[in-house]
Every structure is written in C-alpha cells, then in structure tokens.
Amino acid sequence: MTTTIPKFAHLQIPLEDVLNATNNFADDNIIGRGGLGLVYKGHLQRSGELITISALRLDRRHSGGVVEFWTEVSMLSDLKHPNIVSIVGFCDDKHEKIIVTTYEAKNGSLKEHLSSPKLTWTQRLKICVGVARALSYLHYDEGRGYGVIHLNINSSTILLDENWEPKLSGFKVSIKQSLNRMYQVILSEPIGTIGYVDPEIEKTKGVTYKSDIYSFGVVLFEILCGRKAFVPNDANRLLAPLAIHQYEKKMLKEIIHPALLNQMSPHSLEIYSKVAYSCINGERTNRMDTNNIVNELEKAIESHEDFQLQQAEQQVQRLNLVRPVFFYFCFDVITLFPV
The missing domain is CATH 3.30.200.20 (Phosphorylase Kinase; domain 1)
Known part of the structure; x- marks a missing residue:
C-alpha cells in the first residue's frame, strides 16, 4: 500500500x-x-x-x-x-x-578513517567545520521556522564524499523544536550510540540542542585521537572521560594520533582542543553554542594554514641559502681542476 x-x-x-x-x-x-x-x-x-x-x-x-x-x-x-x-x-x-x-559516501563514513595516517590534519579540520556548519543550520536556520535536534551525531553518521566533504546523515530519531525553545528540555530517554550520549539526559530526564553539542565534542576528540568513542575491551573504554582527564592534566598530546603531532600548529591544536573540551565538559550551560563552534574551528583552520605557509617560506629560504654554497663549491672545483 x-x-x-x-x-x-x-x-x-x-x-x-x-x-x-x-x-x-x-x-x-x-x-x-x-x-x-x-x-x-x-x-x-x-x-x-x-x-x-x-x-x-x-x-x-x-x-x-x-x-x-x-x-x-x-x-x-x-x-x-x-x-x-x-x-x-x-x-x-x-x-x-x-x-x-x-550517494554521498564515496569515501565511506568518518568512522572508517579515524585511525588512518593518510587523513591529514588539514582534512580533519575541514571535516569538523563542515559538520559544525550542518549543526548550526539544524539548530538555528530561521528559514524553516523550527530547529532540529539530531540526537544521532557520531562518526558513522558522518559520510565523506569524493572530496572528503562531510555529509551528515542518520535523522531517524531527530526532533523538531521551535527556535525559541531550543534551550528547553524535551522529555526523553537517553537516545543515541554508546559513547556519544549526553550524560545530562539522565540527570535532566530530557534533551536539548546541547545534547548534539556533546556528541559532536566526542567526534572532535575521535578525530584528534584517531580512536573510536567506545572500545569495548580497552581499559579506557569511553573516550570522553579519558579526553577530559588528559586535557585537564595538560597531557592531551599523549592520546593524540601520532601521525598528526608533526602536522599541526600549536595554536590550531590549542583552539581545537579548547572547543572539543567545551563541548563535553560539565553541564549543558557551559557548552559552546554551535555558531561559536563554527567560528572557532574556522580560526583553527586559518591558524594551521598560516603555519603551513610559514613552513613553506622557511623551506624556500633554506633552499636559497644552500644554492650559493653549492655554486661556490662547484666554482672552486672547476678552478682547481680546469678542463
């Protein structure tokens, strides 16, 4: 029928x-x-x-x-x-x-690439910004007349197209809410995938758009650390509490994906990790708004691109210093051993 x-x-x-x-x-x-x-x-x-x-x-x-x-x-x-x-x-x-x-998933889901050393820091930052923009659209776009609480943000529902551009999927449990009531708690049982579920749901007996922010924060740490939010047989099964502990102890670098450490600028890492920590730490009221998240992650990209440009310029300068030395060496050899 x-x-x-x-x-x-x-x-x-x-x-x-x-x-x-x-x-x-x-x-x-x-x-x-x-x-x-x-x-x-x-x-x-x-x-x-x-x-x-x-x-x-x-x-x-x-x-x-x-x-x-x-x-x-x-x-x-x-x-x-x-x-x-x-x-x-x-x-x-x-x-x-x-x-x-x-068909959007020409490169599969984000979950498949978390631990891949081939997925660069630049690509990871751009994926984060794309998802953040999608969340900002869901939470704030006035053209619809209502906001959307996704409630299923995780690395499996983030698909990657042929250009590694993220495409958010998985709207099966999403909730529509009036834009002026997005802060209000909607009564609900804990919804989502283990490792990503907002712990405030049980405390407040419901969800708000900040529940999406928590899940996205977990994804941000997945991308940074190159590991899944929940690893059943690991001593630190849940990534979120581990990330909070490492951040607060100023030992975050110990759990960052090793392939990323030499790629990222210190300032971009500082901005990024502050955003990720804000998303998952403490009560909902302390979590950064989606629009601010977009702005901060865009700053992280700008900082990283400036860092890459500086590195490229330094490399050119080193090459320019090497060339004259090599020229004079060749000149001396020819002088000593004329043809």
Whole structure:
C-alpha cells in the first residue's frame, strides 16, 4: 500500500524503479547497514537523468522502525544544506519501506578513517567545520521556522564524499523544536550510540540542542585521537572521560594520533582542543553554542594554514641559502681542476 500523505507525494518512487536501480537488492550492491536495515548502492533514472543513489531498505523485523522511517523522510524532505545528505525520494509499497538519498559516501563514513595516517590534519579540520556548519543550520536556520535536534551525531553518521566533504546523515530519531525553545528540555530517554550520549539526559530526564553539542565534542576528540568513542575491551573504554582527564592534566598530546603531532600548529591544536573540551565538559550551560563552534574551528583552520605557509617560506629560504654554497663549491672545483 502506498502512502497518501500529500506533503510527501512528490517524493514517492515506485518499488519497481528501486528494484531496477539496485538489481533487485543484489548482495553485490550492499554498501552498509544502517540503524533501520541494509543500505544498497544503485543507479536510478530521475527526471531524465541517471543518478547514483543509496537505498536504505527498512528491515521488516525492526520493531518500531516505521516511526523512525517517517521521521527520517520528514526531516530530509525539509533539509537542504551542502553538509547534509540529500533525499531523492522514498518507497512505501508492497510492504517495502525504502529511503533513497543521493550517494554521498564515496569515501565511506568518518568512522572508517579515524585511525588512518593518510587523513591529514588539514582534512580533519575541514571535516569538523563542515559538520559544525550542518549543526548550526539544524539548530538555528530561521528559514524553516523550527530547529532540529539530531540526537544521532557520531562518526558513522558522518559520510565523506569524493572530496572528503562531510555529509551528515542518520535523522531517524531527530526532533523538531521551535527556535525559541531550543534551550528547553524535551522529555526523553537517553537516545543515541554508546559513547556519544549526553550524560545530562539522565540527570535532566530530557534533551536539548546541547545534547548534539556533546556528541559532536566526542567526534572532535575521535578525530584528534584517531580512536573510536567506545572500545569495548580497552581499559579506557569511553573516550570522553579519558579526553577530559588528559586535557585537564595538560597531557592531551599523549592520546593524540601520532601521525598528526608533526602536522599541526600549536595554536590550531590549542583552539581545537579548547572547543572539543567545551563541548563535553560539565553541564549543558557551559557548552559552546554551535555558531561559536563554527567560528572557532574556522580560526583553527586559518591558524594551521598560516603555519603551513610559514613552513613553506622557511623551506624556500633554506633552499636559497644552500644554492650559493653549492655554486661556490662547484666554482672552486672547476678552478682547481680546469678542463
């Protein structure tokens, strides 16, 4: 049976089209597993154009998945931002529920690259800024008339395109809230992935947009340290309390990814770590606002780029000093041993 919700009518995609796009949900097209079911890659004809898509197929055994399915459709239908995945449409036909988005994860999810020495400090900073801008849009954009509390920020829901630009996904448990009430607590059970869940939820019995800030702070430390938020068999299973301890003891460098230490400027690290610590430390009221986070992370990038420029200039100066010495050496050799 097909949905009759008028608001979403223009987004409906026939099941036959999705089956053709994914080769009948062929195993070879599986690219991941979302919280609601398997995700398939495919190619779909849309408005005369062949586009590459991701199709999240709701697992029929997933209890309560129907509510989460419609939450995600509802959220994505309203959200338009370069750092948020774009919905193509959905299928609600013949007991199948499928969310179709543009294929954004050409470089997988952030989680897959946390420990990679190939992901540079510059790339990591730009990923952080992109996610922060997406959060600022969710929390403050006045064009919608309401804010969005994501409640599922983690390194798995941050996808990376071919240019390593982040695309935020995973809106299945998101909440809409009036912009002037984003500070107010919405009664809720702890929601999210272990290691990222705001500890204030249990204390206040609810969430605010600052719950997203906490989760993002954990991601910031994941990116800095090159390790996951939760490592089951590790002595320090949870990254957040470890990061707080190391920061307060001025021993943060001990847990930073070794491949990054020689890349980062001291000032960019200082700005970045202060932001990350602000996001996860103490009560919600002490957490930095999203817009301030964007501004500070942009400063961290500027500081790092200035540092790189200075290093490049120093390298050129060293080369310029070496060249005359080499010239005079060659001149002396020719003088001593004329041809």
